[in-house]
Amino acid sequence: MPLIDYGNGNPAIADDAWTHVADGAALPPDRPATISLERWKAERDGLSGRNLPLGVRLESHERIEEILPDLPRLALIALDFPNLNDGRHFTTARLLRERYRFGGQVRATGQVLRDQIDLMRRCGFDAFELAPGKDGASAAAAFEEISVVYQPAADTRPTAAQRRNRPPEQAVAG
Amino acid sequence: MAQLVITGNRLQDGAVVWRGPAGDWSQDIRRAAILAGEEALAESLGAARLDEASGRIIGVYEVEIETQDVRVRVVPARLRERIRAGGPTVSFA
Amino acid sequence: MYAYDALDDRLVRERAAQFRGQVARRISGALSEDEFKPLRLRNGLYLQLHAYMLRVAIPYGLLNADQLRALARIARRYDRGYGHFTTRQNIQFNWIRLEDAPDILEDLAAAGMHAIQTSGNCIRNTTTDQFAGVAADEIEDPRPWAEIIRQWSTLHPEFSFLPRKFKVAISGSPNDRAAIAVHDIGLSMARAPDGGTGFRVWVGGGLGRTPMLAEAIRDFLPGEDLLSYLEAILRVYNAEGRRDNLYKSRIKILVSALGIDRFRELVEAEWALIRDSALRLNEAEISRIRAQFAPPAYEVAEARQFAARRMEDTAFARWSTANLFSHKQPGYAAVTVSLKPAGGIPGDITANQMVALADLADEYSCGEIRVTHRQNLVLAHVRQDRLYDLWRALDSLDLATPNLMRVTDIVACPGLDFCGLATARSIPVAQRLSERLAEIDERHDLGELTINISGCINSCAHHHVGHIGILGLEKAGAESYQVTLGGSSAEDASLGKIIGRGFSADEIVAAIETIILTWLEQRRDGERFLDSLRRTGPAPFREALYGQD
Numbered sequence: 001m002p003l004i005d006y007g008n009g010n011p012a013i014a015d016d017a018w019t020h021v022a023d024g025a026a027l028p029p030d031r032p033a034t035i036s037l038e039r040w041k042a043e044r045d046g047l048s049g050r051n052l053p054l055g056v057r058l059e060s061h062e063r064i065e066e067i068l069p070d071l072p073r074l075a076l077i078a079l080d081f082p083n084l085n086d087g088r089h090f091t092t093a094r095l096l097r098e099r100y101r102f103g104g105q106v107r108a109t110g111q112v113l114r115d116q117i118d119l120m121r122r123c124g125f126d127a128f129e130l131a132p133g134k135d136g137a138s139a140a141a142a143f144e145e146i147s148v149v150y151q152p153a154a155d156t157r158p159t160a161a162q163r164r165n166r167p168p169e170q171a172v173a174g
Numbered sequence: 175m176a177q178l179v180i181t182g183n184r185l186q187d188g189a190v191v192w193r194g195p196a197g198d199w200s201q202d203i204r205r206a207a208i209l210a211g212e213e214a215l216a217e218s219l220g221a222a223r224l225d226e227a228s229g230r231i232i233g234v235y236e237v238e239i240e241t242q243d244v245r246v247r248v249v250p251a252r253l254r255e256r257i258r259a260g261g262p263t264v265s266f267a
Numbered sequence: 268m269y270a271y272d273a274l275d276d277r278l279v280r281e282r283a284a285q286f287r288g289q290v291a292r293r294i295s296g297a298l299s300e301d302e303f304k305p306l307r308l309r310n311g312l313y314l315q316l317h318a319y320m321l322r323v324a325i326p327y328g329l330l331n332a333d334q335l336r337a338l339a340r341i342a343r344r345y346d347r348g349y350g351h352f353t354t355r356q357n358i359q360f361n362w363i364r365l366e367d368a369p370d371i372l373e374d375l376a377a378a379g380m381h382a383i384q385t386s387g388n389c390i391r392n393t394t395t396d397q398f399a400g401v402a403a404d405e406i407e408d409p410r411p412w413a414e415i416i417r418q419w420s421t422l423h424p425e426f427s428f429l430p431r432k433f434k435v436a437i438s439g440s441p442n443d444r445a446a447i448a449v450h451d452i453g454l455s456m457a458r459a460p461d462g463g464t465g466f467r468v469w470v471g472g473g474l475g476r477t478p479m480l481a482e483a484i485r486d487f488l489p490g491e492d493l494l495s496y497l498e499a500i501l502r503v504y505n506a507e508g509r510r511d512n513l514y515k516s517r518i519k520i521l522v523s524a525l526g527i528d529r530f531r532e533l534v535e536a537e538w539a540l541i542r543d544s545a546l547r548l549n550e551a552e553i554s555r556i557r558a559q560f561a562p563p564a565y566e567v568a569e570a571r572q573f574a575a576r577r578m579e580d581t582a583f584a585r586w587s588t589a590n591l592f593s594h595k596q597p598g599y600a601a602v603t604v605s606l607k608p609a610g611g612i613p614g615d616i617t618a619n620q621m622v623a624l625a626d627l628a629d630e631y632s633c634g635e636i637r638v639t640h641r642q643n644l645v646l647a648h649v650r651q652d653r654l655y656d657l658w659r660a661l662d663s664l665d666l667a668t669p670n671l672m673r674v675t676d677i678v679a680c681p682g683l684d685f686c687g688l689a690t691a692r693s694i695p696v697a698q699r700l701s702e703r704l705a706e707i708d709e710r711h712d713l714g715e716l717t718i719n720i721s722g723c724i725n726s727c728a729h730h731h732v733g734h735i736g737i738l739g740l741e742k743a744g745a746e747s748y749q750v751t752l753g754g755s756s757a758e759d760a761s762l763g764k765i766i767g768r769g770f771s772a773d774e775i776v777a778a779i780e781t782i783i784l785t786w787l788e789q790r791r792d793g794e795r796f797l798d799s800l801r802r803t804g805p806a807p808f809r810e811a812l813y814g815q816d
């Protein structure tokens with residue numbers, strides 16, 4: 001599954017260091033791993049001795065608010081998109097970044113298509129597991145397609161209104 | 175047993191097309207292959223779905239036609255399909 | 268009116284280029300239809316019965332003459348020489364090829380237009396009063412605010428995959444000409460005690476299968492907080508709205524399930540957290556946008572000639588009584604250009620008419636054209652002493668039917684002649700009705716009486732809020748038309764009630780005629796149909812239609 005990592009401010013096709021571990025399966029002894037929200041809630045105390053980075057996966061109906069106190073222990077939150085129409089985690093990602101100040105990786109998983117990832121990035125996602133069979137290299141171009149944004153979001157791009165109303169000496173043409 | 179034809183829309187221009195006996199797609203419903211029986215339908219639909227998967231045709235499905243005079247005229251049973259076959263019932267512009 | 272700056276211009280061009288890439292990937296097979304469909308819908312491209320249909324956004328219904336000419340060129344070059352105006356102040360082209368769509372978007376971008384978010388489960392075109400900036404009863408011109416909403420909602424990263432479509436309407440006046448009560452969010456301009464501008468906010472209105480009128484969620488919202496409040500509502504909806512059932516996914520269902528008080532609590536709690544953020548509008552940006560809606564330079568016009576012409580020419584007098592709206596500038600009038608000739612297709616306009624009308628707009632109305640949510644057009648700034656010349660020109664184009672808000676000013680969706688979702692035809696019913704009812708109106712002067720015809724329960728023609736509403740259904744393989752009486756989308760908004768069993772395509776015109784003749788027996792001096800109905804109730808109509816059974 002191609003992974004696009006935008007963690008450094010540039011999209012890169014990356015090897016995935018993480019393993020998504022199914023419920024009931026053992027955690028790998030040598031690799032960072034994600035587990036489901038349910039499992040996290042059941043096992044979080046027992047996992048406190050583990051020295052490798054941990055992540056939690058949320059299905060589209062699950063709420064990050066359930067584990068806010070745990071965020072400092074987590075290095076990755078994976079938000080699942082079961083289909084093209086379920087946009088709930090666009091909100092989750094913004095809240096994670098803008099309200100809960102989560103500094104780890106926010107990863108989009110599931111039906112993730114090239115044509116959504118720029119919007120996802122604006123909401124605070126910085127890693128994208130593309131849907132199976134999709135070409136990661138050509139997808140990375142999606143971040144370049146639209147250069148004007150109208151809304152403040154989780155990214156730091158200045159909005160059109162901010163660019164327009166800058167003091168004249170800073171204004172950039174167009 | 176109902177008599178059926180297979181239809182869809184062409185990807186490139188959205189035009190209504192009907193599936194002919196040789197697997198060709200025509201805008202003229204008179205060229206459509208008329209299918210009777212589950213087996214003939216399943217076979218043709220299967221082949222039509224391949225054209226859908228390859229992206230040439232979208233939204234493939236079967237349409238029931240009126241059984242009288244099929245050698246003279248092919249008339250879908252539902253008004254919606256009659257309008258698809260014959261165009262809008264109003265003159266425009 | 269608002270003119271794109273370099274940033275707006277760049278965005279629509281980039282968007283057109285992006286869609287060109289998406290179409291190419293679809294044609295090459297890299298995208299499946301399931302993957303492509305939400306993308307094309309977000310650019311206004313539907314697959315209808317006979318071809319693709321492209322819905323072009325006309326933000327808050329406002330066009331300049333060159334934009335109308337650009338639409339005429341598109342109609343000629345890529346379609347069959349005409350377009351269809353909708354109840355959401357947009358225009359649709361019915362015969363579009365997928366391959367041409369990227370070129371059309373590019374042509375639109377060159378004219379400062381786009382088709383962004385005219386479909387799909389996202390925030391749609393914000394609509395407003397066609398007399399904005401002109402009406403004397405206005406608290407403030409709502410169009411700068413509608414433009415602010417347009418920009419904020421365009422490619423909104425968080426709200427591009429909502430449970431369902433989302434529509435905002437804004438009225439500048441307490442007399443609601445924007446049907447705000449039937450929108451997901453309705454905004455009505457208001458003044459704070461200190462004179463500051465803001466809005467009364469309504470939420471959860473909508474038609475369709477479960478029609479509901481919006482409820483008030485906030486009595487006063489300061490203008491500078493508009494976007495943070497909208498974002499709070501949308502965020503609650505995006506998180507909480509139902510996604511398991513298409514018919515229960517609009518915000519109205521969420522509002523009614525939670526109750527308005529609980530819904531308000533959620534919104535206000537969210538709002539408290541984002542109110543002091545970059546969403547707060549700054550005065551510089553509001554002023555920049557407001558300045559672009561400054562009134563045109565009016566001339567001193569004198570009214571005597573207008574009065575004299577009215578005396579001389581009864582056809583002109585009739586038209587000017589029916590189709591003029593009083594302008595706040597003395598000596599001017601706002602003219603409604605009817606797209607409802609008897610027997611015509613409601614909302615249709617040919618490319619030739621578009622070009623001629625663009626020229627008339629330049630000559631008579633500051634180069635500006637507006638689209639109404641009843642599928643007509645408006646020339647908003649016409650000197651009264653030039654009305655007669657304008658009327659003659661419009662008449663020669665078959666654009667001067669004197670029927671605004673009258674029985675032949677029928678609102679109708681494309682219905683089963685074009686629309687892939689339809690269950691019955693609407694256009695032929697509208698045509699037969701307008702021919703028949705033109706005579707009755709001529710004889711009896713029926714006054715204000717609106718008829719709206721939808722070709723399926725999606726209710727694009729807003730039949731629930733027509734004084735007489737007609738809904739086309741399919742019953743046992745045949746078209747069947749259900750009639751509702753008593754709807755209104757004005758400030759006294761109400762939903763029509765079903766009068767009884769439906770009528771076949773052959774019966775429906777006679778049934779409507781029976782309703783109108785029955786009303787004439789009940790009518791008291793100059794009463795509107797709606798007023799009589801509210802007084803008598805439905806009983807006399809039911810009896811006339813169905814007898815004693």
Ligand code: SF4
Pocket residue numbers: 680681682683686687688689690721722723724725726727728
């Ligand atoms: S009301 Fe139904 S038939 Fe009419 S345009 Fe809307 S979806 Fe189509």
